[in-house]
Amino acid sequence: MLRTHYAGGLKETDLGREVRIAGWVEDVRILGSLLFVTVRDVSGKAQVVFNRKEVENALFSRAKNVPRQSSVVIKGIVQESRAKELRVEIKANDLQVVSEAIHPLPLDPTGRVPTSIDLRLDSRAIDLRNPKNAAVFKIRHKVLQSTRNLLNQMGFTEVSTSRIIGQAAEGGANLFSLDYFGDKAYLAQSPQLYKEQLTLALDRVFEIGNFFRAEKSNTRKHLSEFVSVDIEAAFADENDVMQIAENLIAGVFKQVNESCVEELKLLGHRIQEPNTPFESLNYGDAIEELRREGINITYGQDLTDSMLRVLGKLHRGFFWIVNWPSSLKPFYIEVRNDKPEISRGFDLQYGYLEIASGGMRVSSKTTLIRRLGEAGLEAKSFTDHLKIFDWGVPPHSGWAIGLDRLMMVLTGKKNIREVVLFPRDRYRLTP
RNA sequence: GCCCGAGUGGUGUAGCGGCUAGCAUGCGAGCCUGUCACGCUCGCGACCCGGGUUCGAGUCCCGGCUCGGGCGCCA
Numbered sequence: 156m157l158r159t160h161y162a163g164g165l166k167e168t169d170l171g172r173e174v175r176i177a178g179w180v181e182d183v184r185i186l187g188s189l190l191f192v193t194v195r196d197v198s199g200k201a202q203v204v205f206n207r208k209e210v211e212n213a214l215f216s217r218a219k220n221v222p223r224q225s226s227v228v229i230k231g232i233v234q235e236s237r238a239k240e241l242r243v244e245i246k247a248n249d250l251q252v253v254s255e256a257i258h259p260l261p262l263d264p265t266g267r268v269p270t271s272i273d274l275r276l277d278s279r280a281i282d283l284r285n286p287k288n289a290a291v292f293k294i295r296h297k298v299l300q301s302t303r304n305l306l307n308q309m310g311f312t313e314v315s316t317s318r319i320i321g322q323a324a325e326g327g328a329n330l331f332s333l334d335y336f337g338d339k340a341y342l343a344q345s346p347q348l349y350k351e352q353l354t355l356a357l358d359r360v361f362e363i364g365n366f367f368r369a370e371k372s373n374t375r376k377h378l379s380e381f382v383s384v385d386i387e388a389a390f391a392d393e394n395d396v397m398q399i400a401e402n403l404i405a406g407v408f409k410q411v412n413e414s415c416v417e418e419l420k421l422l423g424h425r426i427q428e429p430n431t432p433f434e435s436l437n438y439g440d441a442i443e444e445l446r447r448e449g450i451n452i453t454y455g456q457d458l459t460d461s462m463l464r465v466l467g468k469l470h471r472g473f474f475w476i477v478n479w480p481s482s483l484k485p486f487y488i489e490v491r492n493d494k495p496e497i498s499r500g501f502d503l504q505y506g507y508l509e510i511a512s513g514g515m516r517v518s519s520k521t522t523l524i525r526r527l528g529e530a531g532l533e534a535k536s537f538t539d540h541l542k543i544f545d546w547g548v549p550p551h552s553g554w555a556i557g558l559d560r561l562m563m564v565l566t567g568k569k570n571i572r573e574v575v576l577f578p579r580d581r582y583r584l585t586p
Numbered sequence: 587g588c589c590c591g592a593g594u595g596g597u598g599u600a601g602c603g604g605c606u607a608g609c610a611u612g613c614g615a616g617c618c619u620g621u622c623a624c625g626c627u628c629g630c631g632a633c634c635c636g637g638g639u640u641c642g643a644g645u646c647c648c649g650g651c652u653c654g655g656g657c658g659c660c661a
Contacts, residue, residue, distance in 0.1 A: 182622085182623080184622070184624060185618085185621090185624095186618060186620070186621055186624075186625090187617080187619050187621060188616045188618090189618095189619045189621075191620080191621055191624090193622080195594065198588070202621090202622075204621095206619080207619090208619090222613095223612090226649070227649055236620090236622095237620050237621090238620075238621075238622055239621095239622070240625075241621070241622080258596080258612080259595070259596035259597080259599085259611060259612070259613070259631095260612085261596070262596080262597060263595080263596085263597055263612075265611095265623080267596050267597095267598095267610090267611055267623060268596095268598050268599095268610075268611045268612080269598055270597060270599080271597090271598085272652085272653095272654090273652085273653055273654085274597080274653095293606095326632085328615060329659090329660085343661090344660095344661045346659035346661090347661060354652090366661075368660065368661075370659055370660045371587070371658095371659070371660095372589085372658085372659060373657090373658090373659090374655095374656085374657090374659095374660095375655085377659090377660070380631090383661085446638095459657085459658085460656090460657075460658085461656090461657075470631075484658095485661070488619050512661080579629070580654085582653090
């Protein structure tokens with residue numbers, strides 16, 4: 156064991172105890188015969204003191220000359236600190252440099268000098284030594300964990316469907332294609348059809364996975380690879396799954412608030428558990444509101460980014476947009492019985508940001524074939540999917556939450572790249 | 587893909603026709619026994635690339651590349 160304690164975990168109860176910590180050197184300050192080394196690890200930092208008069212020359216100069224950000228193991232006795240903000244520190248009797256950092260480093264992970272996001276992403280591993288940047292991913296971990304727990308409690312079974320698919324159907328976004336032993340294959344943009352098929356036997360399923368979209372987007376909220384939280388529930392309608400989304404999101408907010416106090420403080424970001432149910436806005440009313448704001452839009456047009464920005468100012472926090480024209484929703488979304496021109500799909504917004512979309516699905520084969528036609532797609536290329544509708548597919552509903560976008564809300568970050576470890580966008584394929 | 591803006595030491599920036607190209611941080615050398623973004627002294631290190639205008643170009647013009655913002659595209 157290189158390490159007996161974490162740097163951030165030293166307490167007064169450790170006074171007098173010999174400990175070993177392992178981390179990286181954040182700072183070296185020398186005052187005559189006294190040498191202060193700040194050592195950080197994932198848990199926080201500890202101050203280490205070397206006294207020239209009490210330790211060997213070799214050790215003192217090794218400590219004095221260790222390049223910052225090098226990995227070190229330090230042994231010493233915990234003593235009371237005279238530092239203003241510290242209770243305890245380590246009076247060192249050994250320091251081993253286990254891996255030296257070569258200077259100049261591409262950025263300063265202590266955050267004394269800011270670094271542009273682009274450069275930070277080029278050096279992501281060391282960028283995460285900055286606790287503010289690491290905090291984002293500790294929160295992300297908590298979000299994933301709570302999402303799994305909450306969906307599990309709601310009776311969902313977690314599944315993993317394939318990312319490599321043979322049909323580029325579905326319309327909408329462009330897919331990345333690849334060579335599959337001489338056949339053309341594609342990277343999935345969504346588990347949509349698979350998760351619908353699974354409701355036939357597994358009833359309620361969810362999947363958290365990476366999906367791909369070959370759009371040449373150049374924005375702060377789009378990536379070529381993103382993480383989607385998908386659910387699909389048998390014998391459920393759109394209202395049922397909207398409620399599930401509300402409970403899930405409120406639950407995630409609550410748990411992040413409870414267990415990520417330090418991380419949120421580091422980010423200087425506050426979150427408030429949203430009240431449920433969320434506000435619900437009819438598409439038609441949204442159009443009216445936009446027209447009142449002087450925006451030139453007519454019923455039936457899709458809402459553009461700038462329109463969503465306006466709506467986001469009028470409706471703070473989470474809100475649903477419902478009762479969309481059927482023509483604006485994908486073929487697998489059910490339409491209303493009384494008014495087939497109105498869809499049973501919904502979008503979830505957080506201000507201007509689209510967080511999720513979903514709806515009641517079509518479960519009648521003839522309706523689905525008709526809807527495919529209306530969407531300009533060929534039923535022929537959906538043979539594998541269509542056949543399940545002969546096998547007693549239950550009525551079902553579901554949605555997909557963009558996890559990265561939800562992370563933007565939870566961390567207050569304005570650029571989606573901040574909340575993804577190694578983002579892939581139009582111009583970035585590495586590291 | 588379109589529009590706008592920006593590229594200056596490792597990092598973040600100031601300068602916008604003639605400067606020994608300034609500052610912060612970093613790095614190197616030195617002084618200091620309680621620092622804590624320690625302090626102080628000295629030093630190191632930079633004008634994105636290619637054309638053009640001009641006596642003279644980080645500075646102005648054109649093109650390229652890269653980045654940022656907005657738009658568009660977008661299960």
